[in-house]
Amino acid sequence: MQSIVEQDLGTPARSSAKTVTLNIDGQEVSVPEGTSVMRAAALLGSKIPKLCATDQLEAFGSCRLCLVQIEGVKGLPASCTTPVAEGMKVTTQNKQLADVRRGVMELYISDHPLDCLTCPANGHCELQDMAGVVGLREVRYGYEGANHLVAEKDESNPYFTFDPSKCIVCSRCVRACDEQQGTLALTIQDRGFDSKVSPSQNVSFMDSECVSCGACVQACPTATLSEKSLIDKGQAEHSVTTTCAYCGVGCSFRAEMKGEEVVRMVPNKDGHANHGHSCVKGRFAIGYATHSDRITKPMIRGKITDPWKEVSWEEAIAYAASELKRIQEKYGRDSIGGITSSRCTNEETYLVQKLVRAGFGNNNVDTCARVCHSPTGYGLKNTLGESAGTQSFDSVMKADVIFVIGANPTDGHPVFASQMKRRLRQGAGLIVADPRRIDLVRTPHIAANQHLKLRPGTNVALINSLAHVVVTEGLVKEEFVRERCEIDSFNRWRDFVAQEKNSPETMEAVTGVPAADVRAAARLYATAKNGAIYYGLGVTEHSQGSTMVMGIANLAMATGNIGREGVGVNPLRGQNNVQGSCDMGSFPHEFPGYRHVSDDGVRKLFEGEWGVGLQNEPGLRIPNMFEAALDGDFKGLYIEGEDIAQSDPNTQHVTAALTSMECIIVQDLFLNESAKFAHVFLPGSSFLEKDGTFTNAERRISRVRKVMKPKAGYADWEITQLLSNAVGYPMNYTHPSEIMDEIARLTPTFTGVSFERLDELGSIQWPCNAEHPEGTPTMHIGEFVRGKGRFLLTEYVPTHEKVNARFPLILTTGRILSQYNVGAQTRRTENNVWHDEDRLEIHPHDAEERGIAEGDWVGIASRAGDTVLRARVTERVQPGVVYTTFHFPESGANVITTDNSDWATNCPEYKVTAVQATRVSQPSEWQKRFREFTVAQENFVKRANADAAK
């Protein structure tokens, strides 16, 4: 538990190696060159009054409250904008300064509502604090003069209010939006007395470009910008530091609490991934955790056509275990398996794979990374020797050219996108390879040097043609390759990419990208002092996903862009703990730490610790589980916090497989799509209800801390433990820290990790062991993890998914800022005001040809199935390409995606589906069946609730 007040040193830290010594109020202090007098004084514990300054933003010098005296300097300079100098003598408190400050405060207060006692900021309003600090007792001007006290409130944003009557025009909000968020949605309009804060051109927050990140709310020193939750619930009593449960950025937050109620989430200034910033999801969209849809009682039933029955935990666990044992006795040891969750903690994920391997006695465990970043693991392991991204997020601040491939950071990884945009505004070059015009291509003060608008499915052709330019134009970093890489593999790769068939001119017909643009992009990236690649699911979710990851690694090695800050190969991993779920041994062929189950030495280690014999053959991947289920060989599945019925491709195939099983156990917060096919429902816990760790996209392990009791009685790790004990494999952990200790004992890259160490360091990037006791921000320095970097050949093989006269368009999919993945969390928040349905983006040319107008219902048919969405006619997509998000189950986006998958990892080819689009007037047959099924299943839950209440 900690206090809710965070120290604010007034201006940001400086990192200069040179220090300057000065004297403040008779005390000597040494600080890095460039530090402000205000910060130096604060470090000494001397608080100079301030209003417009905060250590999250560059100083602006507008309020004139922080004036000081400096020996030999005329007048009273503002301490926030005055840098320290060697030998400087500063006085921060005397009568003259006190009089001037009081005068300034009088002016502010004379135009401010005097409703402190009922104001939501009461107790943490900086204006109120400063009035006290300067000793203001009366306002000589009175309160009757011209003022802004009747200015109208803007309540348009669902999460915060804007009350201009309280505004002191310090412009902290404007600077937060510019500097921290990079959206530039706010301005100060007009001058003098009329000056006021305005979203865009004097519109409401909702109608402006605002993305509701909340940075301005956090920056505001008064109650002008205030969280509605704070207004409703009042000031918090304590705070607990924890980690966001949405995306792979892994932002650190202080959950400000009143008892067991979250008053608000405040991004943690000390958060190593987010440095005090956040997006709309992590800061505001947590209402799902207490939503009335949550199921908090265990339920069981014999068949999915039966109503649910609420039962005790004992009965539910005993029933689940007996069913699993019955199935294994009847159909064999390999007839059951488990799916771990990338939303749960490392410790919980570890326990599920342990239960499967040690308790079920097979390796039938897989995770949702199968459908997103499994090609990253395969491609990077085989080229660089480690399955994870190479850099810290902060590394981007040293990149000179940023190459974004198949990722949409402003929607998918918003806080990292803000940092990237900061670097781009400082002048770094930008190349975007994406079929669609993502926001980053052109956004305030940023324009991509190259937007390579490739056809979906032609990534490998593009990366080969970029490599062709590097190799044939003498842009290879020969020395790096000679010293760091396997030279034979390089020579083979060089000869391969140099072939004419890989030239941009030849590949133009395949990719659709003009050869001159490819050449310009290759030169820009290869000649940058530091070139950094960031990529996402637009790279991995293809039939050649693993090939493309290897192509990216090849290009980075050939140009020497690995092994230091500012460069690297950086997968932007999707879910909060998808990195962790892979690290924890969620794949059927690997123990924790990516060690193959067939390795006798490793297996012995685990057998020794776990006290059972373990299988030496990889188990089933998720798609193989479905096949085996349809063949009648796979009958039982334990799913923790994952919704395969919505997230996996070819929905009708998935639901047929689920229907054919005899016992599906779903552990989740809500009756998700998979739970509608389940026989046992075990109510899970949200991230607020448990202790543990998440690992973000930069391999950073951060603590998740419990702020409230589990709503259903148990944290997810406890439920897995109960199930394990019931199937006959004993587990006796009393706290997740003991699970982490076991992980550390068994995993060489985690030997230095413990809850205690995490509390000391804040967070740790693995590998963390004797060699790297504080973790490893940058990988492959001096040497690759596998020794020498290996180049692999990346022959372009077109996908089987071809357009033809029947299916002439290519459908590709992606995300939107306000919703998250299957939407189970965000759909249960007010984020729906921004996006309450998935739409089909279609180019005006394609729309006109089909008689489709904005908002029309459009039938989308593929070789796998068909669904109906409303049209959004836009030039963001190119002709021949259509696009949709997939956050709403009734959209049926995965009814149309096919079974095609990556050759190496089975990662589905979500990004390329040949479709036809036609104007229609009613939902698809699948959507009608879906609605009926959903209503029936929801009624089964209502009946269970009603029966239990009798």
Ligand code: SF4
């Ligand atoms: S809204 Fe708040 S942060 Fe913005 S200018 Fe007004 S007082 Fe300052």
Ligand code: SF4
């Ligand atoms: S919420 Fe974020 S995007 Fe919106 S105005 Fe404030 S800082 Fe800008």
Ligand code: SF4
């Ligand atoms: S960027 Fe990701 S981790 Fe950070 S607040 Fe947003 S959703 Fe959470």
Ligand code: FES
């Ligand atoms: S805090 Fe320095 S001028 Fe406002």
